[in-house]
Amino acid sequence: MEADLPEEELDEEEQLLRRHRKEKKELQAKIQGMKNAVPKNDKKRRKQLTEDVAKLEADMEEKHREELEQLKLTSKESKIDSVAVNISNLVLENHAPRISKAQKRREKKAALEKEREERIAEAEIENLSGARHIESEKLALILAARQLEIKQIESDGHCMYRAIEDQLKEHECPLSVAALRNQTAEYMQSHMDDFLPFLTNSSTGDVYTPEEFGKYCADIVNTAAWGGQLELRALSHILQTPIEIIQAESPPIVVGEEYTKKPLVLVYMRHAYGLGEHYNSVTGLVNTATENCS
Template identity: 85%
Template sequence: MEADPAEDLDEEEQLARRHRKEKKELQAKIQGMKNAVPKNDKKRRKQLTEDVAKLEKEMEQKHREELEQLKLASKENEIDSIAVNISHLVIENQPPRISKAQKRREKKAALEKEREERIAEAEIENLSGARHVENEKLTEILAARELEMKQIPSDGHCMYRAIEDQLKTQDCTLTVAKLRSQTAEYMQSHRDDFLPFLTNPNTGDMYTPEEFGKYCDDIVNTAAWGGQLELRALSHILKTPIEIIQADSPPIVVGEEYPKKPLILVNRS
């Protein structure tokens, strides 16, 4: 039996090879999408162009994040190796233990897998009839207000990325990480305003202080999706109204007490 040449490659080379394969598969998928839409159907061709750009952008971001994670894991492996070697010199015949770094990597990998599954589900739904109809409704609503929808990757950070993007036009340099950090800090310091709206999905009981603390920690340390509670906190932090446009319901505005021009987000089901 002949050896698989891929087995002789290091992890970074294997990752690069997989990325090239995924890019080829994406191009084949895009070509199939283009072939399915008549060239004289301008409306569908325009939507197709937006879908293709979104798919390419999200793949580029996914590949970049995977490469960064591989480099980070390599550094952590070097540190773990040194720690293990020292441990063997001091303590013999001890059962192997999972290091904290390994636990962090496993937790991070699980979260990343969950995030990628959500993105894949969102992509499938985006190409289905229901999502297409919703997009058309939203496009009409935005066009009536002379607005245009900007695609943001559905990666759990999308709400914060959308706000970050609009703040740039106001010369505000708050990043996604900073927005998440300030959101969690504000909610922690105004716990009584938010805690009554959070319930344990298994028991239906209001969150305990410990569960609320975990909820806020996840805002900072994971790609947890943001909702109206986080938007309420952000409106107070920025002292700016935030309007959420929906396809089948009237717009929702949080932070109406502030006189500034609102930030505008689009909510898709």
């Protein structure tokens, strides 16, 4: 069986890809264990978990990328001739390949782009029957009925604020992510009694102290802390505008129903990325038939 073959009898690329697959599976198992260890309603620990998981995945991706690049560079050298292969292998064991900085940048860019395309293709295959695909199909139907479609927002910890920022542009009321975070923190600080009862210490289960609440608000401004229901409530008051959140499995949620302006519309996705929850914006669905007749 292939699994019993010595590593030296296997193709180098297959050895590397096999090890990468094994390491990814081990990391996913580790991440799942980490997720299971944190209660779903423990918002603070889940935020920290998200940061830890993101770092673990990023570190592994960078490691695998570098290893794949090194293998490709070695393979290029091996095509010169059999003598050069032997010499190159000896040199590469102890020294980095001697190439110009410009060439190194070009090769690295090409390798990264190829790997990105391969990852996208693999992810699409895996998601054809997965939770992400099912959720996306349901959301597409819900939005199409309202002549809307998803507008993708970057997944970087600021997605909720970026989605609000995008919606405000549509309403000709531009505000940056930084401004939205600052105003959210200021509003929550000045209305502490409205928000404090909904925040608890993950270790003790007690409601946040004023000091802990102050730290929570500072994190809104100074970190990429994810925004959620409390921050949306604050933003609806700041903007005096309803905010509607569309979901695949539940009816839409409207925050700030007391206001009469046209709502800002966000899409909440539970399975958008490996880390889970994500907010997107929406845009008007292009009517192809109308465009063709115009």
